[in-house]
Amino acid sequence: MPSIFAYQSSEVDWCESNFQHSELVAEFYNTFSNVTFFIFGPLMMFLMYPYAQKRSRCIYITWILFMVIGLFSMYFHMTLSLLGQLLDEIAILWLLASGYSIWMPRCYFPTFLGENRPRFTCLVLITTVVSTFLSFLRPVINAYALNSIAVHILYIVFQEYKKTNNKELRHIMEMSVVLWAFALTSWISDRLLCSFWQRINFFYLHSIWHVLISITFPYGMVTMALVDARYEMPGHTLKVRYWPRDTWPVGLPYVEVRDDKNC
Numbered sequence: 001m002p003s004i005f006a007y008q009s010s011e012v013d014w015c016e017s018n019f020q021h022s023e024l025v026a027e028f029y030n031t032f033s034n035v036t037f038f039i040f041g042p043l044m045m046f047l048m049y050p051y052a053q054k055r056s057r058c059i060y061i062t063w064i065l066f067m068v069i070g071l072f073s074m075y076f077h078m079t080l081s082l083l084g085q086l087l088d089e090i091a092i093l094w095l096l097a098s099g100y101s102i103w104m105p106r107c108y109f110p111t112f113l114g115e116n117r118p119r120f121t122c123l124v125l126i127t128t129v130v131s132t133f134l135s136f137l138r139p140v141i142n143a144y145a146l147n148s149i150a151v152h153i154l155y156i157v158f159q160e161y162k163k164t165n166n167k168e169l170r171h172i173m174e175m176s177v178v179l180w181a182f183a184l185t186s187w188i189s190d191r192l193l194c195s196f197w198q199r200i201n202f203f204y205l206h207s208i209w210h211v212l213i214s215i216t217f218p219y220g221m222v223t224m225a226l227v228d229a230r231y232e233m234p235g236h237t238l239k240v241r242y243w244p245r246d247t248w249p250v251g252l253p254y255v256e257v258r259d260d261k262n263c
């Protein structure tokens with residue numbers, strides 16, 4: 001058995017050719033495409049600062065974990081080590097757990113918890129700790145399990161989509177789902193159609209996944225913030241803004257908090 005620190009000790013190997021550009025970096029493009037995590041993470045922490053002050057400073061945890069994912073993903077693709085794979089997937093698991101704890105609407109809590117958020121957070125924490133240990137048993141299926149969590153998130157988004165007539169909220173939901181669908185398509189295509197992409201010398205689909213998913217997360221976070229505000233922030237209205245300018249066709253979404261009493 002190779003050490004979990006050893007290069008290529010992971011069972012997972014993506015479609016990009018290994019060590020093509022460097023003797024130290026197994027997958028060059030898959031490694032450095034994670035730079036977007038380090039751009040969007042600090043930027044979103046800055047843009048969402050007013051919202052965090054009103055809602056919860058725990059939101060910063062999600063963005064720290066977002067950047068940790070970028071760091072561990074770089075390490076994984078640089079080495080293709082089992083340790084890198086586990087760190088990458090565990091960081092994603094904890095990011096999802098933090099998002100669930102902060103933004104999950106109370107009406108979707110298990111009935112035995114009532115609508116008690118501290119109890120729900122404890123349940124999420126216990127489940128995440130157990131899942132962290134279980135992830136070591138069969139690491140190769142972890143990525144598929146993590147992607148399957150998106151089914152539950154999509155269910156919640158669909159339910160909330162049916163409840164609202166707010167065009168702004170509907171638009172951000174639609175954009176989040178479309179971006180996630182494109183990202184997932186890239187991920188699956190790289191895994192299942194690798195021989196085809198190798199024949200046409202196009203090895204970049206997993207790199208595209210990194211870029212798309214790093215854009216999808218800000219959209220998803222803003223979506224959940226808007227949904228959450230309907231339940232947890234009465235007296236405040238959230239307005240979606242886009243960086244660098246609202247008038248640009250493409251931008252990074254964030255929310256502006258308005259006090260209804262001042263409107």
